[in-house]
Amino acid sequence: MGLLRVFGVFIVVLAMPVFAFAAGAHDGLNCVGCHGIHTAKAELIFAVDPNKKATNPRTKQAFSGTTALCLGCHETIEKGGMGIAPVSATHSHPFNVVPNAKVANVPDMLLREGKLECVGCHDPHPSNPNHKYLRVDTARGAKMGDFCGMCHSSKADPSAVKSMKIFNSMDERKSSASSAPASMSAAPGKK
Numbered sequence: 001m002g003l004l005r006v007f008g009v010f011i012v013v014l015a016m017p018v019f020a021f022a023a024g025a026h027d028g029l030n031c032v033g034c035h036g037i038h039t040a041k042a043e044l045i046f047a048v049d050p051n052k053k054a055t056n057p058r059t060k061q062a063f064s065g066t067t068a069l070c071l072g073c074h075e076t077i078e079k080g081g082m083g084i085a086p087v088s089a090t091h092s093h094p095f096n097v098v099p100n101a102k103v104a105n106v107p108d109m110l111l112r113e114g115k116l117e118c119v120g121c122h123d124p125h126p127s128n129p130n131h132k133y134l135r136v137d138t139a140r141g142a143k144m145g146d147f148c149g150m151c152h153s154s155k156a157d158p159s160a161v162k163s164m165k166i167f168n169s170m171d172e173r174k175s176s177a178s179s180a181p182a183s184m185s186a187a188p189g190k191k
């Protein structure tokens with residue numbers, strides 16, 4: 001039993017790409033892999049061309065907004081991505097859609113121009129400690145129902161929904177260098 005477990009872990013480690021040993025899968029992108037500081041190709045000074053090939057099954061049109069940016073890497077090469085951990089643009093939970101309120105009640109801060117995008121479910125910034133960059137802690141996937149309950153609360157455990165904490169990196173007023181130790185923020189030569 002013990003031996004089997006050690007062997008199992010060994011296989012998992014072998015299957016991981018080298019950069020997965022960094023703390024998080026996006027850490028290796030080092031910000032500039034996604035944001036081209038002087039070489040932007042899209043909104044948000046994005047470094048990657050938006051995916052123009054994959055089509056949204058709901059609208060039969062190319063994807064828009066940040067979803068097209070994620071799919072610029074996360075689709076197969078044939079479907080306009082880079083083949084990096086490809087997610088199927090067609091056989092997936094809906095994204096790049098205006099939610100029908102009867103089906104999903106999405107917190108406002110997670111909508112972008114009224115739509116659910118990839119970033120409604122994932123916060124892709126390296127600061128996010130959650131499994132798969134999900135917005136909610138799922139105990140590494142063991143409590144996925146807690147996450148689904150963020151938008152489908154009538155279907156999930158009500159106690160989990162009540163105590164839910166949503167991760168959000170998009171408000172710098174909460175943390176940032178202004179709250180760093182004085183030694184870091186003081187300008188050199190000044191008191």
Ligand code: HEC
Binds near residue numbers: 032034
């Ligand atoms: C995997 C791609 C990816 C990486 C890596 C990444 N970002 Fe982002 N960034 C995004 C996306 C997508 C958004 C829009 C998020 C949203 O709408 O919730 C964004 C938004 C931002 C914004 C806010 C722009 C605005 O209009 O409010 C800033 C600032 C930013 N990122 C800085 C950084 C920094 C600094 C790093 C590295 C520490 C980083 N990003 C790494 C994809 C990335």
Ligand code: HEC
Binds near residue numbers: 133
């Ligand atoms: C520049 C290319 C690039 C872009 C753009 C990008 N990613 Fe990634 N993403 C990566 C790489 C590289 C990995 C690691 C893949 C692996 O380990 O096989 C990754 C992994 C992930 C993972 C899995 C994390 C894990 O712990 O296993 C998620 C979730 C993810 N990305 C979501 C997103 C979302 C959402 C967006 C859009 C906001 C996005 N990514 C945009 C390159 C990108």
Ligand code: HEC
Binds near residue numbers: 067118122
């Ligand atoms: C409704 C919520 C939701 C939306 C929308 C969503 N995801 Fe995910 N995503 C998840 C969940 C949940 C997982 C983890 C699944 C698991 O572990 O079984 C995941 C996993 C992933 C992974 C990791 C796959 C792997 O092999 O480990 C990537 C990459 C990813 N998503 C990218 C995206 C991108 C890109 C988009 C938009 C095009 C997107 N996601 C939209 C919920 C979502």
Ligand code: HEC
Binds near residue numbers: 097098104144147
């Ligand atoms: C951030 C909000 C959000 C989260 C989290 C979320 N969903 Fe959804 N879900 C939506 C939206 C928006 C729709 C589309 C509603 C519509 O039809 O307009 C949807 C639709 C669905 C549908 C109907 C699909 C169809 O084709 O009609 C199912 C099933 C579903 N979600 C299951 C899940 C499961 C399971 C999870 C957790 C793994 C989850 N959702 C997490 C927002 C979310």
